[in-house]
Amino acid sequence: MKAAITATGKYLPPDKLTNKDFEKIIDTTDEWIQSRTGIRERRILKDPTKATAFMCAEAAKEVLERRGVSAEDIDLIIVATISPDMFFPSTACLVQDLIGAKNAWGFDLSGACSGFLYALVTGAKFIETGMHQKILVLGGDKMSTIVDYSDRNNCILFGDAAAGVLLEPAKDGYGVLDARLYSDGTAGKNHLYMLGSGSLNPPTHDTVDKKMHYLFQDGKVVFKSAVIGMADVAAEMMTRNSLTAVDVAYLVPHQANLRIIAATAERMGIGMDKVAVNIDKYGNTTAATLPLCLDELNLEGNLADGDNLILVSYGAGYTWGGVFVKWQSI
Ligand code: UT7
Numbered sequence: 613m614k615a616a617i618t619a620t621g622k623y624l625p626p627d628k629l630t631n632k633d634f635e636k637i638i639d640t641t642d643e644w645i646q647s648r649t650g651i652r653e654r655r656i657l658k659d660p661t662k663a664t665a666f667m668c669a670e671a672a673k674e675v676l677e678r679r680g681v682s683a684e685d686i687d688l689i690i691v692a693t694i695s696p697d698m699f700f701p702s703t704a705c706l707v708q709d710l711i712g713a714k715n716a717w718g719f720d721l722s723g724a725c726s727g728f729l730y731a732l733v734t735g736a737k738f739i740e741t742g743m744h745q746k747i748l749v750l751g752g753d754k755m756s757t758i759v760d761y762s763d764r765n766n767c768i769l770f771g772d773a774a775a776g777v778l779l780e781p782a783k784d785g786y787g788v789l790d791a792r793l794y795s796d797g798t799a800g801k802n803h804l805y806m807l808g809s810g811s812l813n814p815p816t817h818d819t820v821d822k823k824m825h826y827l828f829q830d831g832k833v834v835f836k837s838a839v840i841g842m843a844d845v846a847a848e849m850m851t852r853n854s855l856t857a858v859d860v861a862y863l864v865p866h867q868a869n870l871r872i873i874a875a876t877a878e879r880m881g882i883g884m885d886k887v888a889v890n891i892d893k894y895g896n897t898t899a900a901t902l903p904l905c906l907d908e909l910n911l912e913g914n915l916a917d918g919d920n921l922i923l924v925s926y927g928a929g930y931t932w933g934g935v936f937v938k939w940q941s942i
């Protein structure tokens with residue numbers, strides 16, 4: 613028995629940070645940002661009393677409401693994030709409290725931009741073994757708390773959001789049918805990281821002065837790996853599952869850069885009309901990008917029973933992967 617995605621939901625903070633806003637704080641232009649990345653604006657959670665757990669809980673509430681399921685029916689909550697409210701308790705425990713999922717257990721998963729894919733596959737396995745019937749898989753990041761807004765190379769890329777799905781046992785032939793997940797710490801560890809705040813460089817005045825509590829990315833190097841990695845894994849998912857371009861209803865890619873997304877679509881031989889794109893509105897929301905895309909496709913009524921979806925991601929680690937889902941309309 614496989615796991616079907618039976619509901620989706622999201623939380624988007626109300627405040628927008630546009631490219632024009634960036635023109636006022638760093639040396640950049642709307643034209644540069646749009647042509648290099650595809651991003652026009654992103655959402656920022658300005659309320660300092662609310663963070664990733666709040667956003668994930670709001671997304672979870674929407675998932676439950678859409679499916680008509682009570683929080684008490686949830687068996688497991690998995691939260692993919694690299695910006696947890698705190699190291700512990702886990703964001704999953706905070707979400708459990710906020711939504712009242714008192715019969716669930718849960719944990720956080722750190723997979724950066726591939727976090728949601730890792731969490732989706734992990735959750736699917738608990739359904740496949742028969743251990744659980746209802747699992748919330750959430751991806752959320754308050755990236756604005758780890759972005760250095762004086763670093764023009766990176767600050768224009770990221771936004772805040774959370775989104776998620778409900779996993780339940782699928783009908784025969786439906787659900788999460790195949791996955792390939794990868795990591796390469798050797799190639800990835802020096803190009804996209806946050807040095808401070810962990811046990812290696814615990815916070816001191818010195819680490820803060822050196823801005824070690826902010827993310828660092830060597831964009832050009834990561835871009836080159838991401839273009840190859842995401843396109844390769846998308847092609848691999850098609851080959852492994854004997855899918856041709858016409859068989860694919862939608863490519864649902866991580867939203868880091870429109871040029872990486874377009875290269876992946878080209879490699880698959882599909883047009884951009886079959887690609888979920890919302891990077892223009894939200895930027896890179898790290899663990900939230902894939903479920904955000906899924907939720908938009910779902911809400912707009914674009915997903916039909918039996919549709920073949922290919923989900924792909926690439927991010928810090930490096931981490932990357934692909935998942936093949938046969939969509940089940942409930
Ligand atoms: O989600 C995790 C995985 N992450 C990714 O997949 C992201 C990968 N990287 C990227 O998306 C792209 O590399 C960027 C969008 C970050 C940069 O695009 P690029 O085409 O690789 O630009 P570049 O790094 O080659 O920079 C070109 C120029 C540089 O100036 P010089 O050295 O040519 O004089 C930069 O200093 O653009 C400059 N630049 C900017 N100019 C205006 C860098 N940031 C900005 C900016 N506004 N915000």
